[in-house]
Amino acid sequence: MSKRFLAVLGATVLALGLTACGGEGAGGGGDTSAEKPADLTIGVAMPTQTSERWIADGNSVKQKLEAKGYKVDLQYAGDDIPTQSQQVDQMITQGADVLIIAAIDGTALSGQLQAAADAKIPVIAYDRLIRESPNVDFYVSFDNYKVGVAQATALLVGLGLQNKDGSKGTAKGPFNIELFAGSLDDNNAHFFFDGAMDTLKPFIDDKSLRVKSGQTSIEQVAILRWQQETAQKRMEDLLTSSYNDGTKVQGVLSPYDGLSRGIITALQNAGYGGSGAKMPVVTGQDAEIASVKLINDGVQHSTIFKDTRLLAEQAVIAAEAFLQEKEPQANDTKTYDNGVKVVPSNLLPVQTVYKDDIKPVLVDSGYWTAEEVASGQAKG
Ligand code: GAL
Numbered sequence: 001m002s003k004r005f006l007a008v009l010g011a012t013v014l015a016l017g018l019t020a021c022g023g024e025g026a027g028g029g030g031d032t033s034a035e036k037p038a039d040l041t042i043g044v045a046m047p048t049q050t051s052e053r054w055i056a057d058g059n060s061v062k063q064k065l066e067a068k069g070y071k072v073d074l075q076y077a078g079d080d081i082p083t084q085s086q087q088v089d090q091m092i093t094q095g096a097d098v099l100i101i102a103a104i105d106g107t108a109l110s111g112q113l114q115a116a117a118d119a120k121i122p123v124i125a126y127d128r129l130i131r132e133s134p135n136v137d138f139y140v141s142f143d144n145y146k147v148g149v150a151q152a153t154a155l156l157v158g159l160g161l162q163n164k165d166g167s168k169g170t171a172k173g174p175f176n177i178e179l180f181a182g183s184l185d186d187n188n189a190h191f192f193f194d195g196a197m198d199t200l201k202p203f204i205d206d207k208s209l210r211v212k213s214g215q216t217s218i219e220q221v222a223i224l225r226w227q228q229e230t231a232q233k234r235m236e237d238l239l240t241s242s243y244n245d246g247t248k249v250q251g252v253l254s255p256y257d258g259l260s261r262g263i264i265t266a267l268q269n270a271g272y273g274g275s276g277a278k279m280p281v282v283t284g285q286d287a288e289i290a291s292v293k294l295i296n297d298g299v300q301h302s303t304i305f306k307d308t309r310l311l312a313e314q315a316v317i318a319a320e321a322f323l324q325e326k327e328p329q330a331n332d333t334k335t336y337d338n339g340v341k342v343v344p345s346n347l348l349p350v351q352t353v354y355k356d357d358i359k360p361v362l363v364d365s366g367y368w369t370a371e372e373v374a375s376g377q378a379k380g
Contacts, residue, residue: 032097033325037069042319043091044072045101046126048079051226051258052378053286053308054102057126060312061100065319079225081108088112092119098319102126104225105185106338109133122322126315129187131338138328139336139345140314142306144188148195148255150352151283154302155200155251157354158281161208164354173208177251177280178238179215180231180259181222187338192255192285193218200253212249213242223259232262239270248272251281257291260284260300273299287353289368293376295355305351305361314346 032040042065046058054076062072073091077084084104091099092115099121103109106128113135116123123130125139156162160171179196182189197216203209204216215221215238223230231254243249249267254260260282264273273279284291284303294300318328330344337343353361362368372378 031325032323035097035323038071040097040323041071041073041095043088043094043096043099044074044126045084045088045091045099045103046074046076047084047102047104047128049076050079051286052288052290056378057102057308057312060309061126061315064312064316068316068320070319077104079104081105085109085112089115092116092121096121098122098124098322100124100126100315100319101130103128103130103186106131106187107185110135122319124315124318124322124328125343127188127311129336129338129343131187132340133338134340136338136341136343137322138318138330139343140311140318141188141336141345141347142311142350143347144191145195145335147188147285147304147306147350148192148197149199150195150304150350151192151253151255151285151302152196152199154283154304154352154354155253155281156203158283158301159209159251161203171208173203174210175208175250176212176243176247177209177253178213178235178242178249179211179221179253180234180255180263181218182255182259183224183226184218184222185224186226187336189222189255190218193221196253196255209251212247213238226256226258228258228262230262231259232266235263235266236269239266248277249280250278252283254283255285257284257286257288257300257303260291260303261294264294264299287362287367289372289378290376292353292358292362292368292373295353296358296373298355301354303353305353305357305367307348307365307367309367310348314348318346 044061046054049055058074062074065072075087081104110133113133117135122137125136127141129139130136159175160169162169181193252263254263281301287303287305291300291303321328332345332347336345363370
């Protein structure tokens with residue numbers, strides 16, 4: 001049982017006129033700075049195990065914390081909001097000393113976060129900002145706007161409208177494209193889409209790109225919970241509704257590899273990538289192994305690599321700072337307004353991965369082995 005947990009009991013202890021154990025309790029400050037790691041527990045709440053990136057995130061955070069001697073309570077919520085709320089509630093009542101949370105719905109945890117604040121448990125939002133709560137103490141993520149810019153740029157490069165160095169490409173278009181966005185309840189989805197649309201807009205305006213379906217608002221193109229099947233269904237519907245006159249779709253902005261795979265399946269089922277029509281330029285994100293294989297095989301065009309090992313490391317550094325009663329170091333104190341406050345953030349850079357980048361960026365850094373890329377499966 002940690003001192004922070006004892007701090008929760010502090011009021012009772014004080015009411016009884018007793019001295020709290022270990023000098024803890026007066027004022028309920030929950031000071032953990034003198035505690036041994038083995039007496040401290042970090043609660044780690046992750047959204048889902050259906051996406052391998054979150055499995056990698058959870059494992060990395062757990063391993064790094066355990067290597068430092070901390071106890072870790074790692075929970076996955078199967079993308080179910082009540083389950084995640086319950087898991088976080090339980091972490092609090094079981095005496096977590098810090099919470100690291102990758103939220104399913106960025107606005108659904110206010111009650112839990114209030115309970116955490118009351119118990120003086122610092123909360124770190126992991127990759128996804130938790131919104132509408134004053135009780136988010138820190139945010140670790142990537143530069144999410146730049147992810148969107150990079151995705152749109154990869155689309156432009158794939159179509160030949162731009163070169164990798166940012167110069168104008170030789171292609172003229174017009175190209176038919178379709179747009180996808182992530183889950184509206186995930187703050188990141190909005191950043192990705194904004195970054196992408198700011199980049200694509202000049203090309204839509206000068207008509208070198210045409211969104212044939214006319215669906216260009218985030219509400220029209222969002223995919224709830226980032227579900228692969230929903231993306232596949234939407235792509236099928238788009239092909240039926242907007243491409244049944246023989247015209248072909250040439251590019252698809254996809255913000256996440258899971259969606260990209262659904263989109264690609266729909267396209268393949270409709271004959272794209274076979275003898276009928278060229279596979280459109282499809283973007284992605286997360287360098288999930290199944291998609292890295294598709295990129296290697298020339299099916300998916302690109303992904304955005306966000307090194308979850310580095311993100312996990314930042315989460316651990318932030319957690320340790322809080323445990324030592326210090327403020328973690330932020331490199332951004334302006335961008336992430338969660339509706340109640342601007343949350344100090346540490347944002348990591350991102351990297352576009354095309355086929356040629358798989359070896360130098362993903363294999364040589366040990367993120368995936370060459371065998372995993374060839375098989376499309378993580379060895380675990
Ligand atoms: C976002 C995250 C993306 C992707 C997506 C679906 O919040 O930033 O990298 O993983 O969720 O899981």
